[in-house]
Amino acid sequence: MAHSDICILGTGAHVPAKVLTNHELARMVDTTDEWIVTRTGIRERHLAGKNEPTSMMAAAAARAALADAGVTAEQVDLIILATLTPDQPMPATACLVQHLLGVPARAACFDLNAACSGFLYALDTAWAMLASGRYRHALVIGAEKLSSIVDWTDRSTCVLFGDGAGAAVLGPARGTARLLGTRLYAEGAHAHLLCVPRGPKPVIQMKGREVFKNAVRQMEDAVREILEQHGLTAAQISSVIPHQANLRIIESLAQYLGLPIERFIVNLDRYGNTSAASIPLALDEARRSGRVRAGDTTLLVAFGAGLTYGAALVRW
Numbered sequence: 001m002a003h004s005d006i007c008i009l010g011t012g013a014h015v016p017a018k019v020l021t022n023h024e025l026a027r028m029v030d031t032t033d034e035w036i037v038t039r040t041g042i043r044e045r046h047l048a049g050k051n052e053p054t055s056m057m058a059a060a061a062a063r064a065a066l067a068d069a070g071v072t073a074e075q076v077d078l079i080i081l082a083t084l085t086p087d088q089p090m091p092a093t094a095c096l097v098q099h100l101l102g103v104p105a106r107a108a109c110f111d112l113n114a115a116c117s118g119f120l121y122a123l124d125t126a127w128a129m130l131a132s133g134r135y136r137h138a139l140v141i142g143a144e145k146l147s148s149i150v151d152w153t154d155r156s157t158c159v160l161f162g163d164g165a166g167a168a169v170l171g172p173a174r175g176t177a178r179l180l181g182t183r184l185y186a187e188g189a190h191a192h193l194l195c196v197p198r199g200p201k202p203v204i205q206m207k208g209r210e211v212f213k214n215a216v217r218q219m220e221d222a223v224r225e226i227l228e229q230h231g232l233t234a235a236q237i238s239s240v241i242p243h244q245a246n247l248r249i250i251e252s253l254a255q256y257l258g259l260p261i262e263r264f265i266v267n268l269d270r271y272g273n274t275s276a277a278s279i280p281l282a283l284d285e286a287r288r289s290g291r292v293r294a295g296d297t298t299l300l301v302a303f304g305a306g307l308t309y310g311a312a313l314v315r316w
Contacts, residue, residue, distance in 0.1 A: 006130050008168050008177040008314060009071060009137075012064025013284040014057050015046040015164040015271065022159070029155040036159045041247025045162030045272035047147045053087045054165075058143035059100040061165035061280070066101075069169035071137055073101045076169075078138040079109040080126050082118030082276035084196070084305070085145045086111055097141065108135070115194070116243050116304025117184070118142055118276030119166070120312055123300075124182040126170050141167040142276035149196055151203040160245070161204070162272035166280025176294060180313040183226045187307045190214055194305040211307075215245065216252045218309035219301045223257060226299075226311045234259055238296035241286060243303060244268035244278040253301075265291055275304065292316050 022033035119142035143165035
């Protein structure tokens with residue numbers, strides 16, 4: 001298949017049933033609902049239980065995406081799971097998802113870690129592998145159990161993150177949801193700004209102010225470059241699905257691009273930052289709610305630890 005013959009055939013999402021509100025969080029650490037909402041836009045997040053590993057959430061989102069696409073597990077020959085919270089270091093959690101779904105042994109399965117940009121990195125990788133002609137249907141999944149690596153005594157980070165999964169099925173074009181292009185980047189010099197160092201209990205550490213500044217700059221650069229590459233202007237973008245990290249970051253990006261905030265798909269108030277799961281969660285919600293329609297051009301844009309960042313364009 002040529003790159004132009006590949007589409008997003010279906011999407012799916014899954015979040016754990018348990019919800020942790022800001023008011024409940026305020027009883028755990030020194031914070032308030034007002035403080036969290038004002039600085040982040042987040043009101044609640046979903047948390048996975050001990051018996052809800054990343055693989056289980058990923059498989060649930062994948063099942064929904066397969067059903068939406070009308071593709072069976074037997075037809076899948078590639079699974080790429082974007083995550084920074086695998087069930088275990090080895091084997092790849094994608095292999096566990098393969099087993100849970102009943103995908104045949106002929107499928108290639110692997111994990112990919114680009115943090116919050118992971119879904120875009122996985123999307124680009126799957127697109128290239130399908131275009132090689134050696135694969136036909138790919139499951140691209142972003143799934144995270146960030147609650148397992150959060151320091152619940154650190155109010156600067158614990159208020160931000162949640163758990164969940166989103167998935168997309170890629171395959172031969174059916175006339176809509178064509179991938180137009182992707183742009184991926186990384187700036188390893190800033191790796192120390194957002195990381196999970198080794199230790200007795202590895203937890204997320206972040207220099208918030210520096211991450212904020214880099215996030216806005218990186219996403220704006222990625223957007224401007226992909227628009228220029230495809231001869232588009234920001235005004236021609238019907239909707240934007242950004243990484244759901246912080247409402248202030250999204251608002252700043254909208255301002256720099258000269259786009260109304262109404263064009264941005266935002267659901268972080270209900271899910272918080274779910275890292276690699278955030279874009280596919282929002283993408284699935286946008287599709288099922290009618291926020292994207294035939295003929296629309298949607299921009300996906302993300303940043304994450306690495307620091308990684310990137311953008312993608314989809315024509316519905």
